[in-house]
Amino acid sequence: MALATRTDRRPSLARTVWDSSVGKKAVMAVSGIVMLLYLVVHMIGNLKIFFGPGEFNHYAHWLRTLGEPFMHYEWTLWMIRVVLVAAVVAHAVSAYQLSRRDLRARPSKYVHRKARASYATRTMRWGGVILGLFIVWHLLDLTTGTVHAGGFQEGHPYQNVVDTFSTWYGNVVYIVAVLALGLHVRHGFFSAAQTLGAGSRTRNRALRAVADVLALLLTAGFVAVPVGVMTGVVS
Amino acid sequence: MKLTLRVWRQRNADADGAMSTYEVDGVSPDMSFLEMLDTLNEELILKGEDPVAFDHDCREGICGACSLVINGEAHGPERTTTCQLHMRSFRDGDTLDIEPWRASAFPVIKDLVVDRSAFDRIIQAGGYITAPTGSAPEAHATPVPKPDADLAFEHAECIGCGACVAACPNGAAMLFTSAKVNHLNVLPQGAPERETRVLDMVAQMDEEGFGGCTLAGECATACPKGIPLTSITSMNKEWLRATRKVAKR
Ligand code: HEM
Ligand code: FES
Numbered sequence: 001m002a003l004a005t006r007t008d009r010r011p012s013l014a015r016t017v018w019d020s021s022v023g024k025k026a027v028m029a030v031s032g033i034v035m036l037l038y039l040v041v042h043m044i045g046n047l048k049i050f051f052g053p054g055e056f057n058h059y060a061h062w063l064r065t066l067g068e069p070f071m072h073y074e075w076t077l078w079m080i081r082v083v084l085v086a087a088v089v090a091h092a093v094s095a096y097q098l099s100r101r102d103l104r105a106r107p108s109k110y111v112h113r114k115a116r117a118s119y120a121t122r123t124m125r126w127g128g129v130i131l132g133l134f135i136v137w138h139l140l141d142l143t144t145g146t147v148h149a150g151g152f153q154e155g156h157p158y159q160n161v162v163d164t165f166s167t168w169y170g171n172v173v174y175i176v177a178v179l180a181l182g183l184h185v186r187h188g189f190f191s192a193a194q195t196l197g198a199g200s201r202t203r204n205r206a207l208r209a210v211a212d213v214l215a216l217l218l219t220a221g222f223v224a225v226p227v228g229v230m231t232g233v234v235s
Numbered sequence: 236m237k238l239t240l241r242v243w244r245q246r247n248a249d250a251d252g253a254m255s256t257y258e259v260d261g262v263s264p265d266m267s268f269l270e271m272l273d274t275l276n277e278e279l280i281l282k283g284e285d286p287v288a289f290d291h292d293c294r295e296g297i298c299g300a301c302s303l304v305i306n307g308e309a310h311g312p313e314r315t316t317t318c319q320l321h322m323r324s325f326r327d328g329d330t331l332d333i334e335p336w337r338a339s340a341f342p343v344i345k346d347l348v349v350d351r352s353a354f355d356r357i358i359q360a361g362g363y364i365t366a367p368t369g370s371a372p373e374a375h376a377t378p379v380p381k382p383d384a385d386l387a388f389e390h391a392e393c394i395g396c397g398a399c400v401a402a403c404p405n406g407a408a409m410l411f412t413s414a415k416v417n418h419l420n421v422l423p424q425g426a427p428e429r430e431t432r433v434l435d436m437v438a439q440m441d442e443e444g445f446g447g448c449t450l451a452g453e454c455a456t457a458c459p460k461g462i463p464l465t466s467i468t469s470m471n472k473e474w475l476r477a478t479r480k481v482a483k484r
Contacts, residue, residue: 010434010481012482013478013479013482016434016478016481016482017478019441020437020438020441020474021437021440021441021446021447022437022447022470022471022474022475023474023478024447025447025448025471026471026475098447101405101446101447102404102405102406102407102446102447102449103405103446104339104444104446105338105339105340105405105406105407105444105445105446106337106338106339106403106404106405106406106446107339108337109337110304110307110332110334110337111241111243111254111332111334112304112306112307112332112334113307114306114307114308121449121450121451124449187450190450191449191450193468194448194450194464194465194467194468194471195448195471196471196472196475197468197469197471197472197473197475197476198468198472199465199468200465200468200469201463201465204465
């Protein structure tokens with residue numbers, strides 16, 4: 001009888017990653033970083049609103065003609081959208097499944113509770129849920145115009161943004177979400193570095209600093225727009 | 236010193252437990268925490284009551300058997316094991332809450348004693364090297380660079396007490412598993428099983444129902460042996476490397 005010489009047959013790479021808590025966390029980290037990179041670009045683009053409707057609307061039009069003549073009108077934009085939706089879904093599903101595992105692993109609490117981990121760390125789950133709901137509202141408001149206040153005009157994003165931030169609830173929803181984003185990124189960026197094995201004793205201080213700066217810049221950059229509209233700098 | 240103790244009492248694994256209150260008098264500040272509990276138990280035995288069950292063995296901080304959550308902190312307020320914690324860390328008249336490790340992978344057996352055999356099964360999954368036994372090999376046959384030896388030793392300090400799991404809000408065994416993985420993976424003796432070790436130990440850790448890491452950092456704060464949080468980062472890196480390597484085979 002011949003003996004099997006290979007005894008180390010293992011499941012595929014994708015199976016191993018998705019079935020493991022460490023692998024699933026890596027999916028969460030990579031999808032989080034994809035969204036983070038997008039948000040940095042998105043934030044910079046938004047700041048063009050301070051240079052008037054001409055420049056802002058032109059920028060929005062350029063997003064649709066990006067890659068022409070190789071790409072057709074809006075092809076590049078749609079490719080970006082597909083990647084982002086995939087990232088949001090992968091991130092939310094892995095976050096949900098990992099959170100379920102974490103809660104199951106610690107069913108009984110200590111009678112004596114003590115103050116624990118930082119605010120940013122403790123708010124990742126609820127902060128993430130707020131961000132998820134915000135993403136849906138934000139798309140319905142400024143991309144499709146479904147829930148937009150005051151007639152939504154396709155191709156006139158400057159006016160649409162001014163409309164949204166002329167309502168009190170538009171400002172509240174947006175600013176709460178941006179603050180949640182800042183906290184999420186503060187803990188998330190540092191976590192992602194550890195999940196992907198990029199942290200080390202010598203590098204972690206710098207990584208924490210980068211996380212703080214990134215969180216602060218994103219928060220300030222995104223909040224500038226509603227504040228600009230509220231103060232009449234943008235109208 | 237006179238203390239009020241609120242202790243988790245649970246008759247067996249299936250019974251419901253609750254906190255019971257006891258007074259202990261005549262506690263010396265030089266007593267260890269376990270000696271203080273011995274005093275309580277002697278009184279309980281004299282009164283014909285069931286003594287409080289708790290794990291202990293070496294009482295010198297090296298075996299990892301002792302395991303109490305004191306006032307919400309694994310091994311209490313000092314960075315040491317419960318057996319090496321002394322009553323001078325508390326004040327006369329204090330009320331102390333004493334609870335068992337809490338994690339679904341560490342079920343309570345009785346009172347303050349939990350079943351930590353999940354850790355043994357993680358070790359069985361890969362926390363060893365395969366080498367012929369016999370007389371000790373020639374020491375110079377396998378050179379180990381000093382920094383690697385130091386790193387391995389730092390991780391080898393883990394005594395497997397489970398304070399990391401008890402402190403983690405997710406009941407995760409990441410710090411324990413990473414200490415064991417890194418200890419062997421940085422050494423040449425551990426190299427032949429470098430990939431399978433991390434993959435199999437992490438898989439067993441998941442199988443046992445431990446949670447995952449959310450970088451809360453509670454484990455490294457509670458660890459009596461000072462295993463650093465970056466140990467988890469190193470294990471993540473090893474795990475990702477191993478999945479890539481093994482997929483190519
Ligand atoms: C769909 C909405 C979202 C949900 C439900 C969500 C939820 C979560 C949760 C539960 C975690 C793990 C927290 C922890 O480890 O303590 C996490 C991590 C993270 N999130 Fe989100 N999040 C969402 C949106 C976002 C967005 C928009 C970004 C983009 C900046 C982002 C970036 C990150 C990063 C970089 C991590 C770190 C991954 C890691 O720990 O390795 N998330 N998210
Ligand atoms: S009893 Fe051995 S470490 Fe505490």
